[in-house]
Amino acid sequence: MQALGQNLAYGILVGALYGLVALGLSLIFGVTKFLNVAHGELLMLGGYVSFWAFSLLGIDPFLSIPITIVVLLLLGALLYVLVFSRTIKLPEETKIKNTLLVAFGLSIILQNLALRFFTADERGISASYLRTAFTVLDVRLPIGRLANLVVAVFFLIALQIFLRKTYTGKAIRATVQNWEAASLMGIDIHKVYILSFAIGAALAGVAGTLVAVNYSIMPSMGLNWTLKALIVMVLGGLGNIPGTLIGGLILGVTESATSFFINSNYREIAGLVLFLLVLIFRPQGLMGTKEA
Amino acid sequence: MNKKLIISVILLVVVICILAIIPVVIKQDSTINLVILVLLYMSIASSWNILGGYTGQTNLGHAAFFGIGSLTTRLLWIQGLPFALSFVLGGIMAVALALLIGVPAFKLRGVYFAIGTLALAQILNLTVGNVLPEMSYNPAISDYQLMPRYYLFLALTIVTIGSAYFLVNSKWGMGMMAVKEGEDAAESLGISALKHKLLALSVSAFFAGLVGGAFAYYHVSYYLNMPFSPEWTFDPMMMAYIGGMGTIIGPIIGSIFFVGLKQLLVWNVGEYHLIIFGTLFILIVLFLPGGLVEAWKKIQKLLATRFRRGKKQAAFIT
Numbered sequence: 001m002q003a004l005g006q007n008l009a010y011g012i013l014v015g016a017l018y019g020l021v022a023l024g025l026s027l028i029f030g031v032t033k034f035l036n037v038a039h040g041e042l043l044m045l046g047g048y049v050s051f052w053a054f055s056l057l058g059i060d061p062f063l064s065i066p067i068t069i070v071v072l073l074l075l076g077a078l079l080y081v082l083v084f085s086r087t088i089k090l091p092e093e094t095k096i097k098n099t100l101l102v103a104f105g106l107s108i109i110l111q112n113l114a115l116r117f118f119t120a121d122e123r124g125i126s127a128s129y130l131r132t133a134f135t136v137l138d139v140r141l142p143i144g145r146l147a148n149l150v151v152a153v154f155f156l157i158a159l160q161i162f163l164r165k166t167y168t169g170k171a172i173r174a175t176v177q178n179w180e181a182a183s184l185m186g187i188d189i190h191k192v193y194i195l196s197f198a199i200g201a202a203l204a205g206v207a208g209t210l211v212a213v214n215y216s217i218m219p220s221m222g223l224n225w226t227l228k229a230l231i232v233m234v235l236g237g238l239g240n241i242p243g244t245l246i247g248g249l250i251l252g253v254t255e256s257a258t259s260f261f262i263n264s265n266y267r268e269i270a271g272l273v274l275f276l277l278v279l280i281f282r283p284q285g286l287m288g289t290k291e292a
Numbered sequence: 293m294n295k296k297l298i299i300s301v302i303l304l305v306v307v308i309c310i311l312a313i314i315p316v317v318i319k320q321d322s323t324i325n326l327v328i329l330v331l332l333y334m335s336i337a338s339s340w341n342i343l344g345g346y347t348g349q350t351n352l353g354h355a356a357f358f359g360i361g362s363l364t365t366r367l368l369w370i371q372g373l374p375f376a377l378s379f380v381l382g383g384i385m386a387v388a389l390a391l392l393i394g395v396p397a398f399k400l401r402g403v404y405f406a407i408g409t410l411a412l413a414q415i416l417n418l419t420v421g422n423v424l425p426e427m428s429y430n431p432a433i434s435d436y437q438l439m440p441r442y443y444l445f446l447a448l449t450i451v452t453i454g455s456a457y458f459l460v461n462s463k464w465g466m467g468m469m470a471v472k473e474g475e476d477a478a479e480s481l482g483i484s485a486l487k488h489k490l491l492a493l494s495v496s497a498f499f500a501g502l503v504g505g506a507f508a509y510y511h512v513s514y515y516l517n518m519p520f521s522p523e524w525t526f527d528p529m530m531m532a533y534i535g536g537m538g539t540i541i542g543p544i545i546g547s548i549f550f551v552g553l554k555q556l557l558v559w560n561v562g563e564y565h566l567i568i569f570g571t572l573f574i575l576i577v578l579f580l581p582g583g584l585v586e587a588w589k590k591i592q593k594l595l596a597t598r599f600r601r602g603k604k605q606a607a608f609i610t
Binding site for chain 2: 035087098279
């Protein structure tokens with residue numbers, strides 16, 4: 001019973017990270033209808049920013065999050081201007097497909113650049129305090145994992161406040177609802193797109209920091225995390241921002257349940273099977289409505 | 293037109309003859325291996341092209357068919373079954389997988405089909421890695437010969453490209469292209485989109501499975517889940533795109549280009565050819581959807597108009 005509780009707790013804490021991983025992807029998809037499958041590579045780069053800040057400058061991984069955000073904001077804006085902005089005039093279906101392909105090309109480029117400059121070594125951030133753990137009802141909760149939940153919830157709420165309360169955020173939501181009408185009301189669609197893409201990339205970077213703390217990072221990690229983000233996005237409903245946290249928790253608990261009842265080698269397969277089932281039977285997401 | 297046909301047939305025969313005598317004339321193993329690599333990519337990219345290029349269904353799970361073919365052939369062959377039989381069974385297993393997943397997968401339209409097939413190939417990749425994690429060795433290593441492998445790949449490439457050619461020029465091929473242009477429009481003309489997509493998927497999977505079988509025959513030792521890894525989808529897909537999607541010659545050009553670039557940059561550290569190839573792929577998706585074939589046609593047209601104009605001007609002056 002205690003083992004099961006431990007497993008469930010881990011599932012939830014990992015799930016929060018998964019939610020954060022998908023948050024940027026979901027924001028970008030919701031606003032721009034770009035399917036950026038290079039999301040995992042952006043995450044990888046974010047992880048490396050924190051890793052180098054930690055190993056070269058001795059900056060604590062959580063304090064390096066602002067640096068990661070700035071670097072990835074700029075990179076996201078650059079990628080938007082250079083590559084993704086070329087697709088915005090296409091009809092939606094073609095746009096999704098072409099951005100998917102373009103992002104695949106991009107992920108190959110980023111992955112091989114990282115391989116060239118960072119080598120194929122597996123790296124991670126290990127600060128001693130990260131391993132200290134609280135024990136609640138016999139369940140161990142290490143600080144590194146708890147941070148997942150705290151950071152994920154923080155950024156989810158921050159994003160919600162930004163989208164609901166600020167003028168720019170409202171412009172973004174207006175664009176989601178109807179970009180033509182928004183553009184007629186004087187909203188600069190280009191600015192909305194570039195901002196959303198940059199924020200989405202920055203969120204991937206933050207997730208990368210947490211991955212570097214809790215797991216390890218290497219140039220080839222991208223696809224795996226992109227798949228996780230896609231699974232979570234589909235579970236939570238496409239472009240549904242609060243849904244991503246719930247989707248992340250579902251994936252996290254599914255994985256930990258698979259580890260507990262079957263074998264930890266099969267936890268990723270369980271997530272992918274769940275993904276396929278949802279795609280086939282409920283493509284609007286578990287929580288999504290038909291119209292959304 | 294007839295003259296053009298005769299010229300292309302002669303050209304084709306010459307190319308095949310050259311390819312057939314390469315291992316006899318050039319005895320270097322490294323050269324033969326290089327040509328085998330080109331042939332392997334040509335056939336797998338052409339098989340991807342049947343569904344991805346001609347039918348418009350972006351299959352990101354092609355590695356699943358390549359993998360299942362190589363797995364079946366390898367296991368049966370190592371167990372002692374004659375190679376020819378295991379080879380054919382590998383292709384048949386790939387078709388079986390295609391038919392099994394085809395109906396549910398084609399419920400997913402457009403981009404959902406793409407990410408669905410990607411997930412499916414990853415499921416198989418991870419499962420095979422879990423169930424059969426050990427390296428597969430060829431027990432009959434002492435009498436390994438490169439020649440039969442070379443001719444197997446050559447024959448397979450010719451058959452794959454030939455079948456693709458005859459399929460897309462048949463009534464079924466027209467139907468496939470109609471589905472690509474617009475599923476609803478095709479349906480309204482009485483063309484069953486599902487039937488055509490399933491046919492394209494099965495043919496595409498069959499040849500991918502056979503190429504997988506040839507891969508299993510060719511490689512001395514490899515991890516059994518290696519042929520399931522996503523690069524066996526992405527590399528052929530990029531080759532088809534760069535050469536020219538939905539053309540017979542496109543994947544051929546793309547694969548020669550890919551291996552050539554790789555060879556050219558092999559002396560540098562890191563996978564530079566993939567960086568260049570990725571960049572080119574992005575440029576082609578964004579600006580030149582017809583790939584190098586379209587670029588060539590455009591250049592030809594440009595030269596022709598220039599030439600004609602030049603002639604006209606010359607005539608005007610005299």
